[in-house]
Amino acid sequence: MALIVHKYGGTSMGSTERIQNVAKRVAKWAKAGHQMVVVPSAMSGETNRLLGLAKELAGNAHSDAHLRELDALAATGEQASSALLAIALQAEGIPAVSYAGWQVPIRTNSAFTKARIESIDDQRVRADLSAGKVVIITGFQGVDPEGHVTTLGRGGSDTSAVAVAAAMKAAECLIYTDVDGVYTTDPRVVPEARRLHTVSFEEMLEMASLGSKVLQIRSVEFAGKYKVPLRVLSSFTPWDIDINEEAKSGTLITFEEDEQMEQAIVSGIAFTRDEAKISVIGVPDKPGIAHKILGTVADANIEVDMIIQNISKGGLTDFSFTVNRNDHARAMDLLKTKVLPELGAPEVLGDAKICKVSIVGIGMRSHVGVASKMFACLSAEGINIQMISTSEIKTSVVIDEKYLELAVRALHKAFDLEQNQA
Ligand code: ADP
Ligand code: ASP
Ligand code: MG
Numbered sequence: 128m129a130l131i132v133h134k135y136g137g138t139s140m141g142s143t144e145r146i147q148n149v150a151k152r153v154a155k156w157a158k159a160g161h162q163m164v165v166v167p168s169a170m171s172g173e174t175n176r177l178l179g180l181a182k183e184l185a186g187n188a189h190s191d192a193h194l195r196e197l198d199a200l201a202a203t204g205e206q207a208s209s210a211l212l213a214i215a216l217q218a219e220g221i222p223a224v225s226y227a228g229w230q231v232p233i234r235t236n237s238a239f240t241k242a243r244i245e246s247i248d249d250q251r252v253r254a255d256l257s258a259g260k261v262v263i264i265t266g267f268q269g270v271d272p273e274g275h276v277t278t279l280g281r282g283g284s285d286t287s288a289v290a291v292a293a294a295m296k297a298a299e300c301l302i303y304t305d306v307d308g309v310y311t312t313d314p315r316v317v318p319e320a321r322r323l324h325t326v327s328f329e330e331m332l333e334m335a336s337l338g339s340k341v342l343q344i345r346s347v348e349f350a351g352k353y354k355v356p357l358r359v360l361s362s363f364t365p366w367d368i369d370i371n372e373e374a375k376s377g378t379l380i381t382f383e384e385d386e387q388m389e390q391a392i393v394s395g396i397a398f399t400r401d402e403a404k405i406s407v408i409g410v411p412d413k414p415g416i417a418h419k420i421l422g423t424v425a426d427a428n429i430e431v432d433m434i435i436q437n438i439s440k441g442g443l444t445d446f447s448f449t450v451n452r453n454d455h456a457r458a459m460d461l462l463k464t465k466v467l468p469e470l471g472a473p474e475v476l477g478d479a480k481i482c483k484v485s486i487v488g489i490g491m492r493s494h495v496g497v498a499s500k501m502f503a504c505l506s507a508e509g510i511n512i513q514m515i516s517t518s519e520i521k522t523s524v525v526i527d528e529k530y531l532e533l534a535v536r537a538l539h540k541a542f543d544l545e546q547n548q549a
Pocket of ligand 1: 136138308312313340395
């Protein structure tokens, strides 16, 4: 008998029929003798629907007071799906109880809409498990020190599940989703993408941070920090498949590099449309410029990703960087009103129609020429690279958004990632 955490994403919880299916699957695990904690997402589309309603009413609000209400609103999606799952389990004859984040409690900081989990009190959950109940804990949410409901950022239920698994020292955390594992790239963009049986923690961390939304990055960070055994698998297999077969399906995130692991130089391709580019043109090339521009942006709590400063011509230079697309308008505004007048820089240009495409693989450490193969492939497709950034195990480029699919498909082929390889 083991303590197991299951997480079910929005599509897996997308209708009463699907919730019933989840209940039958969880009941199968409980009947096999496991102590079960289940972390569901809101039913698919619900978080978007709620946030859409808020947008209709909000105008240009950015205040903390506004963000607080967004979290109070968005958290209701998971509360509903959790209670529905408890009801469905009870209908299967399985004692079950659902808790909202604040009832556990899952304690977070006060960064509304992107709160971080600080601690989880497991007493109440343990008591229920000992009494033979399945415990359902809402994904995506917690409570701050003042008792305000917080949410963990989009896709945050993955993080809730892994954090609960870490706090309770679960034997395994199983992330059930609408694909049957982690693929070499998003299988919805490249149908030839191949499922990985295992993926190293480091590669998964890079893929998640570079845009593969199959796992939220913080969930991977938690798994690494607390060594939580983590598996991504399908919720769409028949609920009554053999439990041992199910437990071995999907993709396992591994923490050790062993010989068994797939040793490709490039293991996967990640991409994101979530970024936007800002260029400040004609900046005087003198000390303190980067600090003036980026410091102002950072003070407004806007994260900067890639940065490029061109060589100067006639004492002037151009300075470009990328930010999250949601922060683009705010960052442009700040630069125009606060920075340009002081710098005497003539112009700031914004481009939200960009995307970032990245190749990831721990094999890149020991191979030279991987990045240049990437550039050659993009050039053969006539795709212009606007920015580049590299680390030991990844190379990322910023390109025009309209070439996203073309770039990902071409790179997938160039690095031999298709199904019939390996
Ligand atoms: P859930 O609602 O279960 O959390 P998400 O939509 O957040 O599901 O994440 C699953 C989706 O992630 C898949 O449907 C797939 O389109 C996308 N995805 C992106 N990159 C990958 C990848 N490398 N492997 C598998 N899925 C990926
Ligand atoms: N419901 C939240 C979202 O849509 C959290 C999640 O699904 O993980 O972002
Ligand atoms: Mg998700």
